[in-house]
Each structure stands twice: as C-alpha cells, then as structure tokens.
Amino acid sequence: MRGLIFLIALEGLLQPSRAEAEDPEAYMDAIDMIRRWGYPAELYDVVTKDGYILDMYRIPHGRFAEANSSCNRPAILMVHGMGVTSTEYFMNPPESSPAFILADQGFDIFLLNLRGTTYGKRHMTLTPDFGSKFWQYTVDEQANYDCTAAIDKVLEVTGQKSTYWIGNSLGTILGFMTLADNPEYNSKIKSLHQVGPVGTVHTVKGLTRFGLFWYRTLKPIVDWYRKTLGSHEILPQWPWLYRPLGQLCKGGLPFLGPEICYDLFFFLMGPPAKTFNMSRAATYLSHFPCGSSSWNFLHLAQLVTRGKVEHMDHNPEENMRRYGQVTPPPYNYSNIDVPIYLYWGRNDWDTNGPDIEHYILPNIRKDLGGLEVPGYNHIDFAIATDCAEKVWNPMAEIMRNENNRMCER
Ligand SMILES: *[C@@H]1O[C@H](CO)[C@@H](O)[C@H](O)[C@H]1NC(C)=O
Ligand SMILES: *[C@@H]1O[C@H](CO)[C@@H](O)[C@H](O)[C@H]1NC(C)=O
Numbered sequence: 001m002r003g004l005i006f007l008i009a010l011e012g013l014l015q016p017s018r019a020e021a022e023d024p025e026a027y028m029d030a031i032d033m034i035r036r037w038g039y040p041a042e043l044y045d046v047v048t049k050d051g052y053i054l055d056m057y058r059i060p061h062g063r064f065a066e067a068n069s070s071c072n073r074p075a076i077l078m079v080h081g082m083g084v085t086s087t088e089y090f091m092n093p094p095e096s097s098p099a100f101i102l103a104d105q106g107f108d109i110f111l112l113n114l115r116g117t118t119y120g121k122r123h124m125t126l127t128p129d130f131g132s133k134f135w136q137y138t139v140d141e142q143a144n145y146d147c148t149a150a151i152d153k154v155l156e157v158t159g160q161k162s163t164y165w166i167g168n169s170l171g172t173i174l175g176f177m178t179l180a181d182n183p184e185y186n187s188k189i190k191s192l193h194q195v196g197p198v199g200t201v202h203t204v205k206g207l208t209r210f211g212l213f214w215y216r217t218l219k220p221i222v223d224w225y226r227k228t229l230g231s232h233e234i235l236p237q238w239p240w241l242y243r244p245l246g247q248l249c250k251g252g253l254p255f256l257g258p259e260i261c262y263d264l265f266f267f268l269m270g271p272p273a274k275t276f277n278m279s280r281a282a283t284y285l286s287h288f289p290c291g292s293s294s295w296n297f298l299h300l301a302q303l304v305t306r307g308k309v310e311h312m313d314h315n316p317e318e319n320m321r322r323y324g325q326v327t328p329p330p331y332n333y334s335n336i337d338v339p340i341y342l343y344w345g346r347n348d349w350d351t352n353g354p355d356i357e358h359y360i361l362p363n364i365r366k367d368l369g370g371l372e373v374p375g376y377n378h379i380d381f382a383i384a385t386d387c388a389e390k391v392w393n394p395m396a397e398i399m400r401n402e403n404n405r406m407c408e409r
C-alpha cells in the first residue's frame with residue numbers, strides 16, 4: 001500500500017504536463033494513437049452472438065495513399081495477445097508499429113479488441129462489475145464468438161470474400177481454436193500468420209513458470225476461490241499506476257535505474273532484443289496490462305499444465321451441460337484447412353521451439369511456412385524498433401506476392 005501511494009505521489013512530482021509532452025501516447029486512447037501519425041482510423045462495433053460489443057479499428061489505407069478502388073487492398077484482421085489490447089500493434093512510431101507498417105504496405109487493416117479488455121467492456125445487457133456474469137468467459141468464447149463475429153464484420157465492411165489473419169501470442173491460439181471449432185470459417189481466412197505462436201505454453205520459462213508452480217501447489221485453494229467468487233476481472237488497465245513505473249524505467253530516479261526494468265521484462269518474456277526501446281516504457285506500460293477474466297487465466301493454466309488444447313474444464317455437471325460429456329473435448333486441429341505461417345524466436349520464453357514441436361507440428365496437417373527471428377523475445381515481435389525488417393516486411397512480401405493489382409506502397 002505504501003508503495004502504491006509512493007508511485008501516485010511520484011507521478012505528481014514528475015510534472016504531468018512535462019511527462020505528457022515527453023510521452024504523449026501514454027495519455028492517449030487507442031484511436032487517437034492511430035490518428036496522431038496521420039493514419040485514417042475508423043471504429044466499428046463487433047456484436048457477438050452472446051451480446052458483447054467490441055471495438056474494432058480499421059486503418060483503411062496508409063499514410064501516403066488515398067482510397068483507391070482501382071487497386072487491390074486485401075484485408076488483414078489482427079488479433080492481440082493476453083493482457084494487452086490492439087494497441088500492442090501501434091505503440092511505436094510508424095516505422096516500427098506492425099499495423100502502420102502493413103497499412104503502408106498496401107493492406108486494409110482491422111484491429112480487434114477482445115472481450116474483457118479496455119476496449120471490449122460493453123455488452124447489450126450486462127455490466128462489467130466485479131463478479132458480474134460479464135466475466136464468465138474464457139478463450140472458448142473469445143474464439144467462438146469474438147473472433148467469428150470479427151471475421152464476418154471484416155468481410156461485410158470490405159466486401160471481400162476472405163481475410164488474412166495475424167495473431168500474436170493469445171491471438172495465435174485463438175486463430176487455431178476458431179478454425180478447429182468452426183471449420184466453415186476456413187473459406188473466410190486466406191492464411192494464418194502466427195507471431196509468437198502458442199502451442200500449449202507447456203515449456204514456458206521464467207516468472208510464468210514460477211506462477212504455475214504456485215497454481216499447482218495451491219490448486220485446492222484456487223478451486224475453492226473459483227467456486228466462491230465466480231469469475232471477475234484480473235489485471236485491469238491502470239495507467240495511473242503503471243505509467244509512473246514506466247517513467248522510472250526511463251531512468252527517472254537515481255536509485256532505481258533502467259536495469260530493474262530490463263530484468264522485469266527479461267523474467268516475464270525472455271531477454272529483450274538489443275533494439276527494445278526502453279525510452280518508451282511509459283507508453284508501453286500505460287497500455288498494458290489491459291484486463292481479462294479470472295476464468296480465462298484458469299483456462300490458460302489448464303492448457304499449460306495438461307499440455308493439451310481442450311475446452312475449459314468447468315466441473316462434471318457443467319461439462320455435461322456444455323459439451324455432452326464429463327470431460328472437456330479437445331480442439332480438433334485437423335479441421336484447420338488454411339496455410340499457416342509461424343514467426344518465432346529462440347529467446348522467447350513464453351512460446352518457443354519446443355512448444356511448437358510439442359503441439360503445433362504434430363497436430364497441424366497443413367504445410368507450414370514462416371521464419372525464425374533470432375534474438376527476439378515474446379514482446380519484441382510487436383515493439384522492437386527493427387521489427388519491420390525482421391518480421392513484418394517479410395510477411396507483407398508473402399501476402400503481396402499472392403495478390404494481383406496490389407495498391408502501391
Ligand atoms: C525510442 O523512444 C523514444 C521516446 O518515445 C522516441 O523518441 C524514439 O524515436 C524511439 N526510437 C526509435 C528508434 O523508435
Ligand atoms: C477431427 O477432424 C478430422 C478432419 O476434419 C476428422 O476426420 C476426425 O474424425 C476428427 N476427430 C475427432 C476426434 O473428432
């Protein structure tokens with residue numbers, strides 16, 4: 001508690017107006033971050049079958065282009081990771097923000113915000129209060145309701161017959177799950193481009209593994225807690241708390257230098273790339289973490305500890321009601337029938353080569369493409385300052401080569 005008060009006081013000491021001038025995006029909403037660099041931004045409501053209303057942004061074309069019906073601008077749906085929102089794709093200047101890079105490469109960009117995150121907190125009838133039914137969801141609902149509705153919305157808005165899918169981290173496993181449970185969506189997806197691809201995260205290292213140790217050890221308490229409290233929000237976006245931390249990371253105080261921040265990122269995601277820009281820590285941390293449900297964390301812990309991608313194991317009665325059997329059924333990856341590209345890094349502690357070999361390779365029947373990015377950890381794909389050259393331009397090249405009459409870059 002005393003630490004908390006200290007941090008809030010610190011924010012005051014740092015002269016808000018100066019801090020805002022230094023890190024303007026740390027004080028902005030997602031859509032203003034897109035507009036600040038001169039990109040066109042549109043906002044769409046994605047309404048799911050179970051009543052959630054999700055913000056989806058569109059960047060219809062790049063900075064230097066105009067709307068142009070005489071050339072081809074294929075749609076890309078970008079789905080974000082756990083604990084972040086779509087802002088993970090545009091937290092940097094245009095040269096190193098994935099969404100901006102791909103818009104400038106001639107694509108029509110759609111950025112989904114999943115339910116429960118900062119920009120996915122609306123519902124037709126429920127409110128996101130503590131313990132509300134609003135929070136009773138996991139990746140099962142995010143795949144089967146959020147992602148299917150988002151794909152349909154992209155096709156409706158653009159009039160195109162299919163869209164590319166880009167997922168990062170949680171967004172990659174959502175791509176697999178969506179197609180495994182809804183094979184009719186194979187015809188609506190051109191290919192899956194999976195960045196930091198999640199198998200089951202069975203081989204995770206660092207702080208997450210430590211967390212799992214406690215999850216296993218305290219399982220009876222976790223089960224009791226879940227029964228008593230139901231599902232609720234975890235790790236909401238609190239810029240007033242995390243932004244000052246980010247300001248510290250820039251070297252704001254003499255006795256807590258940037259090393260501590262490197263260590264934090266290191267233990268969460270693996271050693272940061274040399275091109276990780278710690279000067280932007282305040283911006284990054286004011287848009288992360290972003291909220292999810294406690295059930296979702298439990299479901300992910302289930303995947304990791306069992307090493308299998310199954311639906312949420314509620315309890316025998318609830319499983320019977322939902323699935324018609326007492327155990328949760330696995331996602332059938334044999335139903336996935338689109339080309340798959342994996343972009344992965346050896347320094348990535350959350351999703352890595354062994355994880356890909358353990359679950360993705362044996363279960364996927366399609367040929368795989370993609371590339372290894374040496375020296376990248378889990379978050380570098382989205383925010384390292386050389387990510388255009390290492391990840392996104394090669395990906396854009398693959399997509400551009402598949403399309404005729406592409407709009408010029
Ligand atoms: C690193 O972050 C600082 C602060 O936001 C920014 O001014 C600078 O342009 C960034 N560097 C690169 C290479 O993106
Ligand atoms: C999984 O899907 C494949 C192909 O769509 C099908 O042949 C197979 O029977 C399914 N497996 C199960 C266990 O349902």
Ligand SMILES: *[C@@H]1O[C@H](CO)[C@@H](O)[C@H](O)[C@H]1NC(C)=O
Pocket residue numbers: 065066068069070071406407408
């Ligand atoms: C529209 O696209 C075509 C083909 O790429 C190009 O020749 C033309 O200059 C573009 N027009 C505008 C207004 O950008």
